[in-house]
Amino acid sequence: MRAGGRCARLDSTMNEDAQETDTQAGDQRDEAYLPIAEHGLIGDLRTAALVGTDGRIDWFCAPRFDSPSVFASLLDAERGGCWVIRPVCQVSTHNQFYFPDTNILITRMLTADGIVEVQDFMPIVREQDPHHRQRLVRRVVNVRGRMRLGMRIAPRLNYGRERHRLERMPDGVRFVGHALALELRSSIALELDDTDAYATFNLDEGETALFDLETDCASEAAAADAGIGPDTGPVPCAVDAEAAEALFEATVDFWRRWLRQSTYTGRWREMVHRSALTLKLLTHEPTGAIVAAPTLGLPEQLGGARNWDYRYVWIRDAAFSLYALLRMGFTQEAQGFISWLAERLRDATDGRVGPLRVMYSIDGHDHLPEEVLGHLEGYRGSHPVRTGNDASDQRQLDIYGELIDSIYLFNKYGAGISHDSWTDLCEILEWLLKHWDSTDESIWETRGGQQHHTYSRLMCWVAVERMIRMARQRGLPGDLGRWTAARDEIYHQIMSRGWDPRTRTFVQRLSTEPGRPPESILDASVLLMPMVKFISPVDPRFLSTVEAIADRLVMDNLVFRYDPSQAPDGLDGSEGTFSICSFWWVEALARTGEVEQARLALEKMFTYANHVGLYAEQIGLTGEHLGNFPQAFTHLALISSAINLDRAMG
Template sequence: MPGIARGPGGAGTPRYLPVSEHGLIGDLRSAALVGTNGTIDWYCCTRFDAPSVFASLLDAEKGGSFELAPDVPTRTKQFYFPDTNVLITRFIADDGVGEIQDFMPITDDSREADRHRLIRRVVCVRGSLPFRAYVAPRFDYGAQPHTVRTEHGCPVFESPSLTLALTSSVAFETDGRDVWSLFKLHEGETAVFALDRIGGDVEPRACPRSEAADLFEATVRYWRQWLSQSRYRGRWREMVHRSALTLKLLTYAPTGAIVAAPTTSLPEQIGGERNWDYRYVWIRDAAFCVYALLRLGFTDEARSFMQFLTERIRRADDGTAPLQILYGIDGRCELPERELPHLEGYLGSAPVRVGNQAVDQLQLDIYGALIDSIYLYDKWGEPISSAHWDTVCHLVDWVCGNWDQPDEGIWETRGGRKNFLYSRLMCWVAIERAIRVARRRGLPADLLRWSRTRDTIYFRIMQRGWSNERNAFVQHEDGSVLDASVLMMPLAKFISPTDPKWLSTLDALGEELVSDSLVYRYDPQASPDGLQGEEGTFSICSFWYVEALTRAGRLDDARLAFEKMLTYANHLGLYAEEIGRTGEQNGNFPQAFTHLALISAAFNLDRALG
């Protein structure tokens, strides 16, 4: 539980910052979280799902961190350099003002990309300030020992699996394991720190002040050029563009994969066991990301992801599902889940997990999310190829033969398979969207079988997914539990947003699952999910609720709910997976699913308001 950090100059610092007190930086291969106190307390080098180097977010003592801050009491502010993913942390003291500029250069040169350079520029902008730096990596989630040696005047941290070099414009001391420096800057002076992965073809290389300044400008230029492709000009441009920049940060450039979040095991409930590894590609999340990015005009990302998905699809003859629900960012299928008992977890929330055994689950809804994104790509991006169409036909034929199986559902419950309405709904979407593409493009398809199955699913949902007792659509067939996933019914164009049955469902959800615009997924007491403890409201569901209100014509309610949701973002406009009872952000951070839902809700609400 919260105590006091004891690193040099760190006495009196809380052991764990709130999750929301962080910003994200990255190089489209890996990412780091930087706290408002100037500490990097999460960083996986060389890729999103690599073992951590800094993980004090999961164990303040054993996880490792890169502290950098004034050595005097300060007030702090943090913001992104406008229209970029370059993070600025400002420190305001009695005798001066300083700032840290944190970024990871984006490079297409494979050799330099393998460097995975992380740059921290310290600038004294007023007066003078003493600073302290304390670099304490802990390799392989804190499980591997390491040593420090000096090479060309630079500390080199060496472990069996990874070697990092720290180049700096200030001198360091070392105890053979960690390094630290105390230095003072006067107005206009700058110090530079660069942390590089070295080995193989990548040699240690200094990062002088001039090169750091050039890389800063190049990184700013990259992000601004990328964002300039956006077509969004609506009311919430700043929040929408921040969400787009975040989704881009969560993209693994070598394959086009989009991770669900850059972190693992940040708890859905403090002290609870709902702690999962999200550093992988969920088909559902990534397909929705394609929708959001296409809406804004980012077609390259959609094209890369489509290629990634096509390469993942199996064509087995034994009835095996053609897709897993998640993959590694390199496309690998095996993601064994294990616990790291030597780490205490964020605020004592154990277990800390790496890997994710949900990879073995059956979740039928992913086919609807995927084929809907293919339909939208064909409509807004570029016409899909004949090879892609063959793949779509293979998927739809499989769905036609398997849609009525029970599964674990969108929420990946570990309480047994059920006939979830959302899974049925998205199977309907998979077939319906494929029919649209076939008819618009004149492509060959078994339209008779597809149409018959689509209609069978429709009637099954209307008959067995509807509860006369609740006067609402419910979580699973012949049940009575409400579930926020049914908010997708009008969004997926399954039912009219003003249909009386839908409006009564919307009212029921509002009464039971909505709290001040925040939406719970379901009541785990009424529908046991195989896990202990409570959870917060799910931010993606809150944005779905905004969009459902919008489509129902309840624009005043929708706008108020949306504006309220914006107040739950952190100071940078970032969202974790959930929001707790007192407004705190819980779960892995930041979460792609939430940001793509924000984009969709903003786009549709803005259009409806005119």
């Protein structure tokens, strides 16, 4: 029996008082994996960890979001490694919630013997504190009764591919790998086996056990890259009760001070603020980068092959995130991302796929080759498990519209763009004016070959239109006559070749030539047309498109992005409904005047959130969360739909 599996089931070496047979513990694959939705997220603006409702941390990469994993039993219950704390007796109820207005997660477990809660948080690394190392703190509090608990920490470095050694410390243990070491300090005595540390301990009512896991990079360069201060001496340890309380209070204070910047006071404050806190968790503060999700390999279909690595910065996702944060008054995050983006603009070259890549690593690298982690079985057998993402080599013309629209909004609501940034944008626009009428893979990153996508044309129109607006508003230099002519040409092409007069709908792909009707393939991305000011929301063409999408892509207000049987995407298997499309649906209904229907759709979408208000990329037909979790794309769309529906309701 592998140690990773023992961690997932609380091995009998730390559970001697409540031994069960292996068959009782459950050897079936599904029993070894929590549902994706049964997790909360904690983080320190460098990386993040998923904490299950049963007290296990089964996903954690360190020191950055895109670093190799430390715990990954979410992708392989036997080999991935995890950190579990739970009562050794039968748990009748698991509850989980966030400490109000923070990203501190509290997991409560109710048993016949009493109630215990595990408080999980990652103190924020502040630039003014050069001695603060990255840490993950777990505070176990016995609320009622007398509890016997088990703890096992089973790190598996480098996606479970690297063997580490154990070293005892006076107050804990050190796990030493090639590029990373982890130091676990504990307020209780630990026992060691070949690879893990574990303990069984008693807590009386009101007593506390403390665990403090610190990241120790192998080099100062790695620490600086992660935005972590060098190890220059002793630091206050969270296994000291006063120090732990101080860290807890400082973390509470950070999140509440940050959230007080929000200008949103609408009807759905709790859900909107939770989404904002989630977007902030997905921000890499040292660089300003915003990752699409903190996970990799979570399947879009259980047992299927649509399993991708989302721990990178998609230009599209980050631009939409910028829009959501600006709408709520979070200008500092917007400034951070614009600074990160300015470096990408300066580095832009006229490459094979264009001056900008679809995605980048946190520090701006654009070489992200896919690698299959063949030793991992995948979540509930969903394989292959991939790290890296070959979509970075795709041409997706829509990113230029999303990028320039976000800069337009920053120029309008933020600090304004610099001369250098404007010059860079003009050069990128020059490239786009030459290539907008080209094929690409577009927003859904299909792998079935390039097409002339309507959505990409729409966003090319947005790119040119927003450049014209900025030039006129700020008196910035530009060839407005030529830009205007190109904008109008794109507009007319969408209206003539992206519109199917037979079905009276805008479609996924343009017709192959003028005067010939396109294929009647619906795509939920065209719901954005009025949101980007391309068309009036009450234009008959858009209204009939909304009706068609309602008939063919919407199921109880859950929206599929398209029908793969009509538009093969080069991938095997099926997928769930796309949560971002479901929130676009809410906003489209609100803009077309169907305000009550939009409100009902939004309230229904809220019921699909997990217990702490988080969303994966997709929702399955039975309400299960699918895909990487939580996803920035979904939470930014929630914010946008709520704000616009509030406005429509008055």
